[in-house]
Amino acid sequence: MTIATSPVRLVADDVPMSTPLPADVRIRVRNLTKRYRTPRGDVLALNNVSMTVNAGEKLVLLGPSGCGKTTLLRCVAGLEQPDEGEIEINGTVVFSSDRGILVPPEKRGVSMVFQSYALWPHMTVFDNVAFPLTNARVPKSDIRDRVRAALAMVGCAAFENRFPGQLSGGQQQRIALARAIVSNSGVILFDEPLSNVDAKVREQLRIELVSMQKKLGFSALYVTHDQTEATAVAHRIAVMNTGSVAQIGSPYEIYERPDSRYVADFVGATNEFPGTVVGRKDGLLLVDTVIGRLASRDAVDVDAGQPVVVLIRPENLHVTAEEEGLNVMGATLESTMFLGLFTEYVALVGDKRVILRSMRQELVREGGAIGIGVHPEHVRVFR
Template identity: 50%
Template structure:
């Protein structure tokens, strides 16, 4: 039993069936809000190999105008390679990338436009600011590179510094500013080019928690104000859920699941997605049969009903049952009704907005999370109930 408790490319020099999840087609699954939008970026059958290592394997995604698509996954899953391939900083092995209908990469036609010809901007984790330039000069740099008249440069820089709250820092140098302020400068530089497409490579990961949260909120407000399209790389599930219109969960170079944040969290297509996106409880079991629209599974805590994700449904088949800690309802009284079982409180941890419990069930443990102020002390016997609609049944991959 397991408990599960990233019209100029201004790319500046860096200083520092669900059972077939791995081959699922994602390009034709637009978000509800993007049904009538144009496609900003189209990625088709994109692969990237470093020798025998395949960083990307046949990725298909469409990103829509005004959408924030988050590429989410652990280190080494291919999310940054995919982002850099769109930017022109990596050369894919095979496939096609189009931006606003223009092909910027095609292995078939031996075409790969350089970054500055792709009409996009990028914000790096390392800020990538010129230390010898003032804030105003850093922000205006992509415009000067593009030969924009100087009077227009100064006016556009002034406006964007006002909009991003940086006007008072215009004459400062990066070394005189905090990390959060420097990242705000990097965002202003990306916005001033007015490309409408910005790529973000884990831009908040170097900041402390409070600054990261504040800048995340500012980024959401900026995106709503300017309406730019964003592809955003992160390994942080909370950040992904807060920012995304859709999330693409990456797994060893492939898109394991693509969808809106609520669907990714509540309806994961695989154990990998369920386990990576949030905390989960996992129980081993065997299929007992169907009870109405739910699959019945015999587990160490008794029979549980759940919805099928990628599980076999033959009677006796080994499966895994998973549900999230917040979906377990704790109460006093005897076990009765479906999807209820007995447990005892091993540990209670008060975390301000909620209480987390470690529950003993026989020889194993489960996690529960409650918003209730009621105290269930250590050693207390409780009944746990879980709605069958939030229980997911997956194949047992060993």
């Protein structure tokens, strides 16, 4: 099912325009709050959330189940009604609690790709893709040309006379994407669109989606709980936690410069060590941990004696011939696991397990002594 029904944005005549959005902003969410009423009391699904999606940008909402990412997407689509706040799409206010504005989904000028494909089983592929154009009373000659162009773009031109039940999951998702782009809405909402296809097809569809977005230039708000998918398709990622936005940034910033322990833990694997701040020396923060003293370039504001948590990514640790020195410690190799793109090593520093990942095969037998090290740039310290 597609929300947008016309390439031209349809809005109610009495919906006032807000202060015009900058030309590079397509979606703006301000102070959005959503509560669900339950017999046990209210559940706060969104807590004063604000964000923007820029022209030609894919903003990915990433987080665990129940964090509010799908609720936010559905509020933007008009499938859920928030309790407070404001939503603008292409400069038009489509929801405002203060001004009593609630534009219905079909007049918001967006398309949506659902996790479940949402294809009509009794309609052919052609008719499924044509559905939003037919509803908008687009001339039949234009419908034919636009549908065939959209199907060709997703590599499904040969399937226009088939029914959804005759297609694979990956093919059905391509048809759902064709239906979203055929209306030329310029704004597409994606609700975990690749979660129902196998790993190989998912990887291929990610590549096609990135290529298609560059070609068409649409803006997208994209929901997923898959960290690899998020970093692969996003221009920016908004990591969500219990109804709030924990951090917004580029995939690199989210991964390499997380603002909080929560973001660091959720995005990617980490080694986590409790520690106590010793002080600063030569521009480095020194922390005593269960695996020894570690030096960090973090500028976190902490005092000597304060308890902290140190996080290190497995790929930022390396095997070294040294057994002592700055951020180098002796260890025993406990186990090795070859995982294709990299080899994962589990080493024991005392009785503490430390995970390393390397693109190369280290010539060390299990049970052998090794040195492991990490650059101070990659030692993250959180309160």
